[in-house]
Amino acid sequence: MANRFSDLLQQTSKLRGPLPSAAIDRLQDFTNFGANPGALAARTYLPANLPPSAPLVVVLHGCTQTAIDYDHGSGWSRVADLGGFALLFPEQRRKNNPNLCFNWFVPGDIRRDAGEAASIRQMIAAMIERHLIDRERIFVTGLSAGGAMAAAMLATYPEVFAGGSIIAGLPYACAANVPQALKRMRGQGVPDAKQLADQLRQASGHQGRWPRVTVWHGMTDATVDPSNAEATLAQWRSVHGLGERPDRIETNAGISRWAWQAADGRDVLVSYTVAGMGHGTPLKISGVDSCGVAGPFMLDVGISSTCQDARSWELLDPAIAVDTGSLRENAGWSLAEGAGKPTPWRIDHLPPPRPANAAGSQIGGVIENALRKAGLMR
Known part of the structure; x- marks a missing residue:
């Protein structure tokens, strides 16, 4: 079933519009990082001002x-220029997944120490050795299947990461095959909190301190x-x-931020929910704390997860x-010191409970449903 599903996605990928063709490749190939059991590719970005013992995202x-598409849309390499930290972009290959999804639903x-998770861990180890990365300041972030794989990395190697950001992703180990993955994406059959924990x-x-985690999701x-x-979050x-x-x-303009704190007052778990936002990475493409380029699955909703995550991980000087000003495909970026402040958040009451999802039973057609959930149809 998995092969038939993948073949179907590959044959019908033309239904989805292409990603921006003007994306500039600012990344470098990264090779010879280990046995690579997951057969992934890798790209990196190292700012010219990279200091010794720099952080890694x-x-x-x-x-x-x-990797090029996501860097262009999210703006991570531009923020790395400002903060002076290194970037590692693991990249899926079509021979592993025709739709270029990380295989977050494959137990292996x-x-x-197995499969794609082990490959990413080997990449990190090679980055530490070659570029003298600070082992105490390594973070991971990802969107959708990448968000689910970010959750997997935080789960399988918690001692490696200081923190992570899961954007439009899923809980670790909530599915073990394609049919389960599709159900979980629809919000069906997700294991309970105890099973997930x-x-x-x-x-x-792991017996030590767990990494701090941020979860981003659009409410539509x-x-x-x-x-x-x-x-x-559970x-x-x-x-x-x-x-x-x-x-x-x-709350701030339809964006809710919930924070759970450790005994010492540190935020260790944070949730951002964005009203009216669909499936993608949240962007703010103009004004203070803006970066990225809007496009498919890169959504201008008035807040940049890239900038917010970089700040919460203390990768940017306050x-x-x-x-970005009026950033366009090939326009430059600007850096403003004290150029302004974001609209202040206000303390608010708990929002009412979200109604249970019933959309899955309303979507007709197995093929249409599979394509829609894979992001190939709207």
């Missing part, structure tokens, strides 16, 4: 995307149901020993405001 693209690819703990046998995401964000609340209610709730 691992960036995982979504389905149908390449999300297990410690058990999967997370068993992934590595029709590809990966928002209930997956709720399940991901999975990580358990290992962090956190209660269901967040310690701080803030005095520096990223400001």
Whole structure:
């Protein structure tokens, strides 16, 4: 069934519009990083001002995307120029997945020291050795299938990462094959919080401090149901020993930020939900703390996950405001110091519970449903 599903996606990929063709390749090939059991490719970005013991951010693209596409849309290499940190872009190959999805639903690819997860770990180890990366400041982020793989990396190698960001993704080990993956994406059959927490703990046998995690999701995401964000938060609340209610709730122009804090006051689990946002990476493409280029699955919704994550991981000087101005495909970027401040968040009450998803049963046709959930039809 998995092969027939992949063949179908490959044959019908023309239904989806192409990604921007003007994306500039700012990345370099990265090879000879290990045995590479997952047979992945890799790209890197090293700013000219990279200092000794620099941080590293691992960036995982979504389905149908390449590392170039995702860097161009998200703006990570531009922010790395400002912050002076290194980037690693693991990249899927079509021979592994015709739709260029990381195989987050294949047990052998999300297990410690096996498959794609092991390949990414080997890339990180090679980056540390070749570029003297600070082992205490390694982070991972990803969109959709890349978000689910980011969750897998945080689960299988928690000792490696200081933090991570899961964008429109799914909980670790919530599916073990294609049919389960499609159901989970629709919000159906997701394991309960205890089962998810058990999967997370068993992934590595970790006994130390867990990485801090940020979860981003659009509330009108029709590809990966928002209930997956709720399940991901529950999975990580358990290992962090956190209660269901967040310690701080803030809202700003349809964006809600929930934060759970450790005993020392650090935010260890954060949720951003964006009203009216579909499936993709949230962008802000003009004004203060803006970066990226809007396109398929790169959505201008007034907040940049790239900028916000970089700030929460302390990769940017607080005095520096990223400001793209009127960025276009080949336009330059500008750096403004103290150029302005984001609209302040306000403390608000808990929003009403989100109604249970019933969309899955309303979509007719197995083929149409598979294509829609894979992002090939709208």
